[in-house]
Amino acid sequence: MSYKIPMGPYHPGLEEPYKLDMICEGETVVDAELNIGFNFRGIEHLAETRNYVQVIALMERVCGICSFIHTLTLCQAMEKLTGLEAPPRAQYIRVVMAELERLHSHVLWAGIAAKLMGFKTMFMTCFALREKVMDVLQAISGNRVNYSMNHVGGVNRDIEDPIALVPMIDELEREMMRTVIPIFTTSSTARSRCAGIGVLTREKAISCAVVGPTARASGIAQDLRRDAPYAAYAEMKFEVPVEQAGDVRARLFVRALEIIESCNILRQALAKMAPGEISSAGEKLVFATGTATSRVEAPRGEVMYSVTWKENSRNPARVHVRTPTFANMPAVRWMVRGARLADTPLIQASIDPCYSCTDR
């Protein structure tokens, strides 16, 4: 005899509004149903009514956690349509910003995962650490969340003294290595809550076409920064961490290792930063008729923008967004099957869902 436990849409355990119905037999989850759409603001339609300056400010607010990634992807697509190319220094600044964003997003996720495990101290530690990343972001862009760094053909703000930021990165990495990563990887409390639960096998991961850390934790070595380099990633040396287990612990490991790799990339980008201009944009932008796509590795996985423009138009004809959570979301159903009910909040959080991106 199965029964249904509804969770959400405005549930205190969820960060965002969405509805997860768990069909249970006793304590075991048999199936799950996910309802989204509570955050639907109609952004794709709104984008068609905004001009090429306004659309960047609009798409920045698709998601407050990966706001830089969204403008980067949009600007890359728009650069293809205008024939502009960002100068090398702007490409490096884009790498620095994207990696800092990955750092703050992963630390934020670690905090939320710790909270869902019932490990409140760790939650506070992660958020204290995250403030250090926010300091660097604020030093560069002047803002904490919506950075407004990108425009078509370059970036808005220069990093005047890149080397001065390196000690902040070192400090951050030291703290990570000293507290957060050892506790998550060796603590028996954390291990007992995440080892062996929410398993997504490699075969299932391929058939669900998951992306990002969720795919890398199931043994699929894919990373757009390495496979299809954009900005200045082709000049960076880094590893792509891959785990085979496919459980929540593997996803934790992948993200922890990615934090270290991000620090690595940041140091390289700040040291090698090319001199010169930060923008190649002229007074007026001339768009060609056609569709351009752009793909970027966001903290949660691959983001794809497809931008269509008609010549002599100020507004885009269509802006289509495919977010990583849209790809990862169906996999939750396979992860929670057979899990205990008490583990489901942690399992669904382990894909790092962002429904405000997905609903738009």
Add this chain to the structure above:
Amino acid sequence: MNLWKRLMCTARRRSPWLFHMNSGSCNGCDIEIVAALSPRYDAEQLGVRLEGSPRHADILCVTGPVTRKAVGAVKTVYDQVLGPKAVIAIGSCPATTNVFIDSRTLDGPLDKHLPVDVFVPGCPPRPDAIIAGVARAAAILAERGNNSPTTTVAIASVAEEAKQ
């Protein structure tokens, strides 16, 4: 006001409990609310706690431009908060619907549906500003005593009736 009531008002000002409601926000303001509770900004020194249930809370913090799907829930949650209560609109979205203005799937801004006591502008506001907003809402809550708030919604409907 008798001594017991005065004591209750002071107690409310010193321990405002929040319920956070996302009415279609982009997560920007939501993470800043969590950051405001983190060790750096430490809102807990003001007695602020984020509560899991609206029935335990004194102050309702609303983020987001109020999507059509969220309207019913926003009203229900407001009714579930026991009086005296205060509402804070965090960010530019609940105040003006921000960049999403003219969207057909929005039914904002927030003061169309609820009486808002404090607006904390910004996209998103800094954690310091959120804490300042909460402190101001706590003072309003203490002033309000045991009286139920005069709702802007009620005033609007009275004005409409007067016109007719």
